[in-house]
Amino acid sequence: MLKTHYGFRYKDPDDSLMVIRGIGWESTSNEDYRWDGWTRGDKFVAFQYTLSGEGHLIYDGKHYAVPPGHGFFVRIPDRHCYYYQSDSRTPWEFVFLTAEGSHVFSYWNEIVEKNGPVVALDPSSKPIAMLLEMMRGADDRTLTDKYEISVRLYEWIVSCLRALEGKREIERSVPDAVEKARAFMESRYHLPLTLEDIAAAAGASKYHFCRQYVKYAGMTPVQHLSRIRIAEASRMLRETNASIASIAVAAGFDNGSYFGKVFRKLTGISPQQYRDGSDGSPAKPIFVE
Secondary structure (H helix, E strand, O other): OOOOEEEEEEOOOOOOOOEEEEEEEEEEOOOOOEEEOOOOOOOEEEEEEEEEOOEEEEEOOEEEEEOOOEEEEEEEOOOEEEEOOOOOOOOEEEEEEEEEOOOHHHHHHHHHHHHOOEEEOOOOOHHHHHHHHHHHHHHOOOOOOHHHHHHHHHHHHHHHHHHHOOOOOOOOOOOHHHHHHHHHHHHHOOOOOOHHHHHHHHOOOHHHHHHHHHHHHOOOHHHHHHHHHHHHHHHHHHHOOOOHHHHHHHOOOOOHHHHHHHHHHHHOOOHHHHHHHOOOOOOEEEEEO
16 A cells, blocks of 8 residues: 555535545655645545654644644644644654545544544554555545445544543643653664663663653554654655665664565555655545446
8 A cells, every 4th residue: 555645536425424535644744734724615524643753733722742643633624733843853654534524523523522632542543443444445446435435434433432432632741751762762763772772861760661651652662763763764765766775774774674574564565665656646536426
């Protein structure tokens, strides 16, 4: 599944059905990437989930960071904007879904009222797995019936409600140990780091630190380090003509074979497929009868 996005075009639009408007997987390191909820000239809802890097959301005047393992729910039009911050050290890579139909707004309202606009979801959670499965359906053109699309969208929303049930957005500052570890990994990802190295840089014991990191980042330090390395490798694949083997070494991997294995595990495709497909093309249309 290449990194791209799809726009659904319906022959006979029916506002009584909830349907997918767009779905995809993108990356940006452009400081001009910014979407304002009041100026988009249409009516729909959006969910965007960070795979690596970090995005930012302003919602009702409040700032939220959107790090890996987190996503946000917004309505359009509404008082929000989301954007990439130019001083970030890695590209913002994310998957997203947009939807429309009269009933979909009440579900988005329910999620935001109960959990806040930004939510934590494990990368292996059912909502993220279902989102990727719908992307595969768009990619192989098996998701082309409006009634099936509506059912799949409803099932996805229910999976989100179930995953988030009982959870509230807790306002808390990120512990210094987590911030120190993140900065350490982002500046030294190219070195052969161990969990012990990262914990020492954070000034914490390995086991307590690891539990704390998962709580605030949604993944282990080693998993986050892999994502930082893959994000940097993705940038080099897009922006340079360096060989894949040299990119692997520059991103902190021992060899090209292991790099390819980790890259495919996190993205679903090989580094070469990523390089071939990252052409910045517009949304691919899917026409639904």
